Amino acid sequence: MKIAFVASPKPGAQRALKELSDRYGQATVAEADFIVTLGGDHMALEAFHGALAMPAKPVFAMRTDSSTGVLCNSLRVHGLIERLHAAARVELPVLQAEIEQAGGRSQVLFAINEIVLERQVFQQAKLNVAVHGEGDPMNINGDGLVLTTPIGSTGYNRSLRGPLLPLGSSLLALTGIGIRRPSDWSPVVLSDHEILDVEVIEAVHRPVQIRTTSETVPNICRARLFRSPDRTVTLLVDREAQGRLGTPFGRQC
Numbered sequence: 205m206k207i208a209f210v211a212s213p214k215p216g217a218q219r220a221l222k223e224l225s226d227r228y229g230q231a232t233v234a235e236a237d238f239i240v241t242l243g244g245d246h247m248a249l250e251a252f253h254g255a256l257a258m259p260a261k262p263v264f265a266m267r268t269d270s271s272t273g274v275l276c277n278s279l280r281v282h283g284l285i286e287r288l289h290a291a292a293r294v295e296l297p298v299l300q301a302e303i304e305q306a307g308g309r310s311q312v313l314f315a316i317n318e319i320v321l322e323r324q325v326f327q328q329a330k331l332n333v334a335v336h337g338e339g340d341p342m343n344i345n346g347d348g349l350v351l352t353t354p355i356g357s358t359g360y361n362r363s364l365r366g367p368l369l370p371l372g373s374s375l376l377a378l379t380g381i382g383i384r385r386p387s388d389w390s391p392v393v394l395s396d397h398e399i400l401d402v403e404v405i406e407a408v409h410r411p412v413q414i415r416t417t418s419e420t421v422p423n424i425c426r427a428r429l430f431r432s433p434d435r436t437v438t439l440l441v442d443r444e445a446q447g448r449l450g451t452p453f454g455r456q457c
Contacts (some may be wrong), residue, residue: 208236210251212243216269223281233260238288238440241265243399245359248275252316252437253418262441264288274358277445291440292426294407298355299376299397300432303414306407306423315416315428316437317356319429321402324411324422327383331403331412336399338427343405347382347413347448351400351429366391370408374429 208231220242233239234256239261241247248265255261264287266280267273277287299315313319323329329348336343351407352361354369357377360369366379376394383389394400403426404412413422 205238205243205288206231206236207284207288210241210247212247212268214243214269216243216312217247220266220268220279220281220439222267224284225336227281228284233261239263241289242268242279244269244273245275248273248415248439249291252439253314254414255324255437256314256435262293262438262440265292271364274440275355277440277442281350281443286406287442288440292316294439294441295307295426296439297356298432298435298437300430300435301414302428303421304425305421305424306411306425311352311421313421314432314435315352315356315412316419318350318352318360320348320350320360320415321412321424321427322381324413327410328382329412330410331408332403334401335394336401338398341403343385344380344383345385346380346389347403348377350377352377352379353396353431354429364391366455367393369393386440396431398430402429423441445450 207228209221209225221454239251241251248263251263258401265276267276268275268279301313301319328345331344332341333344350447354371355375357369361377361379364379367377369375369377374396376396377391379391380389407425411423413420414424
């Protein structure tokens with residue numbers, strides 16, 4: 205069995221990296237059977253983004269340095285091989301954004317936790333938002349929007365008072381950032397089968413960028429946001445972490 209250990213720069217994570225790699229060896233991510241992250245949720249999300257291009261690379265996250273670790277298992281050096289084999293394998297959804305920038309350039313982005321549309325200048329963003337094939341579009345003025353998966357709903361979305369989605373549910377949340385109009389705006393919970401079409405109004409004078417954990421693309425004109433139909437990532441969760449979470453955690457493989 206080959207394991208790739210990926211650690212945050214914090215002292216506790218670096219100490220754990222040395223102990224674990226000395227005991228189990230250190231493989232590259234490309235050749236590894238498992239990716240083990242050391243740190244908090246941010247390290248796990250970075251590993252997930254790297255694993256998008258490499259199918260069947262499950263991620264086992266371990267929490268160090270008192271990091272926030274909703275996705276993380278407890279740190280233990282001994283018995284790691286047994287823990288990896290015994291852990292539940294959980295499929296997590298991936299968001300996909302098909303975007304068009306000013307000038308006509310097209311691009312595709314992927315995100316594990318959230319996709320953020322946000323203004324680039326002091327002026328409010330003006331967005332025309334529609335659920336594909338359903339009803340009339342809505343005009344939204346404000347600082348931006350966040351589309352989040354259940355796993356991302358505990359982060360930025362939650363700080364914006366967005367809904368906490370049950371882990372394992374087939375739901376997405378659309379939460380506003382400083383929405384001025386409509387004045388009665390409130391977060392929207394969507395089925396993860398729905399497709400969101402967004403057009404930027406006055407894109408030249410009120411530019412908008414799109415952001416994921418790993419990428420930022422400026423000056424977009426329109427975007428189509430949806431759950432990717434053919435991409436998932438796999439999280440490994442041991443019995444202790446499942447009990448701590450106390451909730452269904454995705455679709456087990």
